[in-house]
Amino acid sequence: MSGGWTLRAPCRGQDGFTVNEDDWTNGGDLKRLLGPQLATCGPCPYRAVCIATVKPAQAKFDGIAGGRLWCNGEVIAVLDDVFEGELAEPKLRASCGTEAGAKDHKRHGERVCPSCRQGAREMAARRKTDKAKEPGQLQLDFGTT
Ligand code: SF4
Ligand SMILES: [Zn+2]
Incomplete structure (x- = not known):
């Protein structure tokens, strides 16, 4: 990710938002490996811009972006307090x-x-x-x- 907002995001400098391709095979693996980090997005004011930047659906993204856990560009887990308006x-x-x-x-x-x-x-x-x-x-x- 790029842009000044990434320097202020709660995930700055943290690992565990994406996973090595060799380390997982399905959504269950992603939930187990990345799920604990999802809460980091809770207080993040950049969830919408995060999703707009990562473009998870188009990029077939696997990992955490915008308070959602994505697998092959589809949402497989979501924080409770996120807003639909943050999505594409x-x-x-x-x-x-x-x-x-x-x-x-x-x-x-x-x-x-x-x-x-x-x-x-x-x-x-x-x-x-x-x-x-x-x-x-x-x-x-x-x-x-
Ligand atoms: S929404 Fe989550 S992954 Fe995106 S910048 Fe904020 S903390 Fe990081
Ligand atoms: Zn429709």
Whole structure:
């Protein structure tokens, strides 16, 4: 990484944000090896610029950037207190407008686009309605009327 902000970032001079290619084979290895360092990004004010600089999705990055742990350019672990706005603009995909599309955006470390957000909301509402119609619930309703 380059830029004056890197000199002020909490990770400055620390190891453990990327890992030698020979030392890991899968996401589980990355979580085990780098996971403990993820908390360093918590107080970092440069998470958005870090992601914009590293471009993890395009670079198929493996390591920590912007409060997220990336494996082959996909987010596999994330700090609790990060903001979606720190992520890259969403790409439009064939899956857009659906709950699966929202998952695709998240997997690719992007913001969720408005139509996918709406699709995910509608799916959640439908699940809630379906759950309310489940037989167990109906019996309970009959019993109370
Ligand atoms: S977000 Fe994390 S990896 Fe990026 S500069 Fe801040 S502390 Fe370092
Ligand atoms: Zn979308």
